[in-house]
Amino acid sequence: MKQREKHTQKIGLVMSSVPGYSETFFRNKIQGLQDSGFEVILFVDYLDKKNFNTSYKIIGAKNYGKSRFMNFMNGGLALITSCMLHPRASYKHYQLDKKDGVSFSKRIKNLMLNAFLLRQKLEWLHFGFGMLAKDRENVAEAIGAQMAVSFRGYDLYLSPLKHPDCYDSLFLKKAKYHVLSEEMKQTLMEYSIDAKNIRVITPAIDTDFFQNDHKPQVRKFIEIITVARLHWKKGLEYTLEALALLKESGLSFRYTVIGDGIEKERLMFAAHQLGLSNQVIFKGKLSPNEIKKQLSQSDIYVQYSIQEGFCNAVLEAQAMGLLCIVSNAEGLAENVLDKHTGWVVEKRQPIILAQKIEEVIALSVVEKQSIRERAVDRVRNQFSLTQQQQKFQEFYTH
Amino acid sequence: MSRPLKIAIYSGEIPSTTFIERLVTGIANSGAEVVLFGVLHRKPLYDSRVKIIAYKHMRLSKLFHLVRFSILLKLFKAQKKKRLDAYLKTRDSLNLYSKVKYYPVLWHQPDVFHLQWAKGLDDWMWVQDFGMKLVLSLRGAHINYSPVADTALAEMYNKNFPKVDGFHAVSNAMIMEAQKYNALANRIQVVYSGLDLNTLTEIDARMPYDKAILKIISVGRPHWIKGYTYALDACRLLKDVDINFEYTIIGGAESIEYQYQVHDLGLDNEVRLLGPHEFDVVQHMIQESDLLLLPSVKEGIANVVLEAMALGTLVLSTDCGGMNEVITDAVNGFLVPVRDAEAIADAIVRIRKLSPEEQLLIKKNAQDTIKQQHNVEGMVSGMMTLYNEVVGVR
Numbered sequence: 001m002k003q004r005e006k007h008t009q010k011i012g013l014v015m016s017s018v019p020g021y022s023e024t025f026f027r028n029k030i031q032g033l034q035d036s037g038f039e040v041i042l043f044v045d046y047l048d049k050k051n052f053n054t055s056y057k058i059i060g061a062k063n064y065g066k067s068r069f070m071n072f073m074n075g076g077l078a079l080i081t082s083c084m085l086h087p088r089a090s091y092k093h094y095q096l097d098k099k100d101g102v103s104f105s106k107r108i109k110n111l112m113l114n115a116f117l118l119r120q121k122l123e124w125l126h127f128g129f130g131m132l133a134k135d136r137e138n139v140a141e142a143i144g145a146q147m148a149v150s151f152r153g154y155d156l157y158l159s160p161l162k163h164p165d166c167y168d169s170l171f172l173k174k175a176k177y178h179v180l181s182e183e184m185k186q187t188l189m190e191y192s193i194d195a196k197n198i199r200v201i202t203p204a205i206d207t208d209f210f211q212n213d214h215k216p217q218v219r220k221f222i223e224i225i226t227v228a229r230l231h232w233k234k235g236l237e238y239t240l241e242a243l244a245l246l247k248e249s250g251l252s253f254r255y256t257v258i259g260d261g262i263e264k265e266r267l268m269f270a271a272h273q274l275g276l277s278n279q280v281i282f283k284g285k286l287s288p289n290e291i292k293k294q295l296s297q298s299d300i301y302v303q304y305s306i307q308e309g310f311c312n313a314v315l316e317a318q319a320m321g322l323l324c325i326v327s328n329a330e331g332l333a334e335n336v337l338d339k340h341t342g343w344v345v346e347k348r349q350p351i352i353l354a355q356k357i358e359e360v361i362a363l364s365v366v367e368k369q370s371i372r373e374r375a376v377d378r379v380r381n382q383f384s385l386t387q388q389q390q391k392f393q394e395f396y397t398h
Numbered sequence: 399m400s401r402p403l404k405i406a407i408y409s410g411e412i413p414s415t416t417f418i419e420r421l422v423t424g425i426a427n428s429g430a431e432v433v434l435f436g437v438l439h440r441k442p443l444y445d446s447r448v449k450i451i452a453y454k455h456m457r458l459s460k461l462f463h464l465v466r467f468s469i470l471l472k473l474f475k476a477q478k479k480k481r482l483d484a485y486l487k488t489r490d491s492l493n494l495y496s497k498v499k500y501y502p503v504l505w506h507q508p509d510v511f512h513l514q515w516a517k518g519l520d521d522w523m524w525v526q527d528f529g530m531k532l533v534l535s536l537r538g539a540h541i542n543y544s545p546v547a548d549t550a551l552a553e554m555y556n557k558n559f560p561k562v563d564g565f566h567a568v569s570n571a572m573i574m575e576a577q578k579y580n581a582l583a584n585r586i587q588v589v590y591s592g593l594d595l596n597t598l599t600e601i602d603a604r605m606p607y608d609k610a611i612l613k614i615i616s617v618g619r620p621h622w623i624k625g626y627t628y629a630l631d632a633c634r635l636l637k638d639v640d641i642n643f644e645y646t647i648i649g650g651a652e653s654i655e656y657q658y659q660v661h662d663l664g665l666d667n668e669v670r671l672l673g674p675h676e677f678d679v680v681q682h683m684i685q686e687s688d689l690l691l692l693p694s695v696k697e698g699i700a701n702v703v704l705e706a707m708a709l710g711t712l713v714l715s716t717d718c719g720g721m722n723e724v725i726t727d728a729v730n731g732f733l734v735p736v737r738d739a740e741a742i743a744d745a746i747v748r749i750r751k752l753s754p755e756e757q758l759l760i761k762k763n764a765q766d767t768i769k770q771q772h773n774v775e776g777m778v779s780g781m782m783t784l785y786n787e788v789v790g791v792r
Contacts, residue, residue, distance in 0.1 A: 161657040232655045237627070241737060266622040268547035273695065273736070307658060348631060 032389025153309020181331030230261030555579035569720020592777030631739035
């Protein structure tokens with residue numbers, strides 16, 4: 001068995017850009033695969049000129065230029081090169097597209113778009129999120145590879161709202177799917193995907209890094225915290241409304257929001273209008289070390305998202321021993337087990353959220369401690385990087 | 399004063415928004431000379447007293463504009479040009495873009511430079527050094543929320559507001575907002591927006607509760623300030639109590655946030671998210687609706703509410719900004735607190751229960767409010783008073 005795994009299988013991961021250093025999940029996945037003897041190549045649509053210090057090869061899609069003319073010339077050149085050097089894969093891709101009813105011009109366009117993939121020899125072609133597989137549904141088969149697709153949340157729940165038929169073609173293909181939660185698995189099954197082709201691999205965190213040795217302290221304020229992009233799907237406006245209710249009922253607290261994003265103005269105005277300017281601190285984006293420090297100084301972690309695949313930040317907060325209150329958005333109810341490792345509240349209900357926060361604050365020290373301990377144990381036992389590596393290895397081998 | 403006042407109404411775009419266009423026409427009709435500067439998108443039909451000094455969004459047009467006014471200034475106002483150039487240099491903005499924008503204004507030197515959008519204020523403070531009076535309109539976003547998150551903008555307001563010669567506030571509530579940034583109260587004049595009331599029709603006695611489906615409508619860009627998420631949450635509450643309704647958001651089509659919420663709350667059959675429509679079509683759709691809902695978290699005074707009141711459609715609005723200067727709850731419309739889906743849903747349930755007579759009375763009261771408080775004549779005379787005050791004519 002060990003011998004067989006040592007055979008170098010090539011996995012091509014398709015992403016839109018090279019993941020940042022902070023994307024532990026991704027780096028860990030690649031590291032794990034390499035350690036198990038896989039060769040990993042990363043394909044990205046956008047490759048800037050930064051010198052990426054990576055242990056794996058990165059191949060960027062050709063930028064055909066902005067003008068129509070340059071696009072036509074460069075695309076045409078790529079098309080001719082692809083057909084000359086990789087005639088079999090190119091022809092097969094063309095034929096498969098034709099079989100799918102793709103128009104002639106689109107078939108040619110797809111050949112140009114996918115030229116950089118069609119010249120590869122891979123065992124697996126894995127799309128990092130659903131939308132990346134659009135117009136590339138036939139690439140894996142054309143190059144004789146197996147296709148895998150990861151869904152992360154946004155791409156499964158939001159992209160189809162903007163592009164209603166975006167996965168019609170993909171879901172008819174032979175592919176193996178990776179999702180972050182059982183809830184997402186259910187959603188995929190509703191698209192008629194066979195359960196046996198779907199693997200749930202939850203995100204994982206560095207449980208050695210996210211540890212808190214300090215005992216909970218008695219403070220002047222209750223320290224509440226959220227780590228999230230400032231995006232509507234994170235439900236921060238509802239969170240602020242709940243906090244306004246708590247302020248009204250006389251609770252002394254401070255709320256720290258770590259993260260940046262397009263809804264900053266909206267949220268700062270909400271905090272201002274709700275009279276929370278003195279209670280809410282928008283910290284902006286912080287490094288993992290700083291996040292850890294902030295978490296270690298907090299009591300309650302709130303993740304009241306509207307849409308959420310799974311959420312690493314909640315895992316990190318649990319590992320740090322915070323009392324976590326989350327919404328029931330998609331994967332969150334699997335991330336935190338209600339009344340066992342934290343609390344799950346129906347989304348978009350600030351009144352209920354406020355009540356829950358009050359309830360949690362009122363719990364006895366012993367009750368709080370037992371929830372904390374269960375959460376820490378569960379994250380350490382079930383969401384470690386090692387387990388994730390193992391699961392990804394199995395994903396490609398079983 | 400022997401000659402008529404020369405007033406620049408500046409929004410940077412020609413034509414501008416419906417309300418600014420109405421102001422341009424109104425001021426010109428009152429006898430003043432109006433000058434419009436900026437980018438010309440389409441040439442509107444104006445009175446001869448409106449002078450357009452604009453360029454098209456093309457390099458050649460800008461170049462012609464620049465050369466023309468550079469020569470004119472060099473020949474006839476060389477000192478002033480030199481002074482402006484020196485000022486621009488101190489701001490590090492002595493570039494072609496600034497010259498194209500500023501030279502025509504310096505050449506024409508209107509008595510009043512009326513800036514429509516506060517965010518651009520810092521770019522126009524110089525006009526005062528050349529004898530022009532600077533008037534600033536205090537409208538919606540620029541005062542209401544942008545400076546809350548943007549501290550640099552707030553600082554710019556703090557620095558410049560005390561120097562502005564006169565402010566036009568779209569509501570009394572706006573006075574309070576502007577004072578937070580050091581605007582002097584005695585320089586602020588509230589001038590309500592005016593509607594073209596010539597085409598007003600008699601209000602009919604349409605009765606929502608007679609129909610099987612209550613038709614609710616909102617109009618506005620898909621921006622968080624419009625508070626549509628609260629309206630959609632309210633829709634779910636209405637559905638929970640089995641009220642048959644149809645809610646249309648004109649302008650909400652492109653938002654994934656609303657699409658997701660509609661889908662998530664199971665409102666696919668009740669809610670329609672449409673793209674933007676022509677003014678006439680929007681008016682017709684408002685007229686065809688039983689209730690116009692304004693769920694905004696903040697507003698100056700929402701023009702769409704004024705339009706709906708004039709058209710005889712009931713209005714339910716959040717009590718934000720200046721909305722309570724137009725609407726008195728249960729008299730000529732309905733008000734609910736901001737950020738409160740339950741209050742919106744409750745109010746809709748209440749409105750549905752009104753008798754036909756009660757509804758008709760509210761609609762008539764609403765139309766009367768618009769006639770009295772939001773006519774073009776009132777807007778023009780209010781604005782002329784402000785202009786005359788800043789130039790020292792009483």
